[in-house]
Amino acid sequence: MQKSGPLAKSGNRDRRPACNNADMDELDAITLGRARSGDAAALSALMRTYGGSVHALSCRMLAGCPHAVVEDLCQEALVKVIQGIHRFDPGGPARLSTWVLTVATRTLIDHLRRERRHPESELPQEEPSSRHASPEQVATGRELARQVERAMAALPDEQRAVLVLRAYHDLDYEEIATMLGLELGTVKSRLGRARLALRQVLARRQGAA
């Protein structure tokens, strides 16, 4: 399983780009220039550099959605990156990685707004951990992962977006605010509410222990 963002352990997956936005190697200027002019090899390099990050973002933003939907929208977001790369200004204030995540986040949020998930989504229902998780699984954190995913999936989309961008992609508040078109205070308050949900998971876990 892939970890990404500030929480990722470096080198845990070979061939995969790091997803930490701050530490990510940006595409070099020459390749970027070629990508902007539509060069296929350069676009492929663009995808290899940022595809993993967008994939991780998609998985978390679309928590609870079927795998096929996640894969489809991840690809859709990356197609938009390709189609819009000529509009990216290398001399502008945004890093390419931030711009890519902006395009992807907006694509995913647009989808979520259009397709408000039905309450009876395909996310597994909450069940006592003893029924489906062995002590070993609990020990390895798999059950915890499910709990976190459930808790995150239950968050409003915008709150989840803020948390994911901050926690896993290491974007600054200002970058998130710009990306989502929010006030700085709104970003902070949404992050605060998302952290509250996290703490509830933590409390349940400690209670169970």
Added chain:
Amino acid sequence: MTQRDEFTTGEREVLEAWTVPPPPRDLAARVLARARTRPRRRTPVWLALAAGLLLAGGLAWLLAPARALQGQLVAQGRTTQTIGSRAVVVAEDGASLRWRRAGGALGVEQQLGNVFYRVQPGSEPFEVRTAVGSVRVLGTCFRLEVMEMKASRAGLTGATVGAAAATLLLVTVYEGKVLTASPRGTLEVVAGESARLRPGHAPEAVGESRGSLAHAGGASPGQSGSGQDYAPTTVEGLLRQNQQLQAQKQQLESTLEVLQNQLKDASSHSSRHKILGLDQKELEAMARRCELRWDLPPVGTSPPQVDGKTARALGLSSAERSTINKVFNDFNSKLMQDLRRLYVEVTGDAKTAEGLSPWAMMSEIEDKSPRAEIKRVFQQVSRERAGLATPGDAAAAPTVERLYRLLTTAGDRVEQALGAEVGPDLARRYREQRGGFGQYPPCSR
């Protein structure tokens, strides 16, 4: 607390637990292929033509700016002329017009002949005046024909309207709308309609936008109510009519091409996620793209059941719902077993397989398979589906091929199992309800 260390240790621990599956190994290739095959928003032919004409007009403007403010044209053969920044006209042989910008408005005076206008939307008024009336537009595509008439056929007394006595204006609108006006009244003419302006009359609708055609066909008086007034009686007039008809034919052909392209695009877009009922042509097209699509009933470590919404939509009884749940559960168990077997083949890690979700196992199998092999599988299976290749020995196939064969046949197998329990009709309706079992958009690579 800085932004970077805002999460407590406990929160970090929780966040770290939320891992995600790795991206498919060939994600870049898939995205690039999708970007290439995506139906593009085609630029309509008329827009391209207009853009070309405008570009040409723009160049003309740069080269001869004075002509844009004021000018005149007597067409010797078909002539294209840019007028101001918004309009391009195509004047047929013999057409005569002049134009002038005054007070922020561009005024055109068309004295005679057949002129096609394309006027881009804009804030400033654009008006064409003729001897019998005017046409005001805000952005449209239309044709004006100012014709000389024999006074006797027009039924006018020459003394009444002077210069207007010998003219008739036919307006044909192709896009947008115009407001026609004469001293006797106004008439709005929209795309597909025509109007006639005669001296001493308010503008009149000509009916089924066949003004020009009626005109052309009007060589035999009485065939058209309007045609008899201005039917050409000379070889020159007939030749001019022929030119008009040719121009109209080209216009209609362009419109047809645009509509056909739009239809093709729309149909291509709507069928992008189609899974069920693919016809031979679609299967062959998919084989050319090495494309596979499949649907998959709900699967997971704790598989979802038939949800209330689906049950209500299909009018399922509780017994049917239980039966379907059982079929799904059996399918899920079998699929998980098969996936674990394949996973162990690839990784040799039976212990981990027990705790992984089906999606994680699928991704891992894909990830550990050579990219070329995956491409070959897609090519082979898509060709088999289109009847272009014969299936090989599936049992001896590489793991990733067996994975895809397992997934791509899952929908049919479940439908069959459901059909045996609740009847084939209900099984098919269940599957069709969302364009495929449980997964939307359906899986496609």
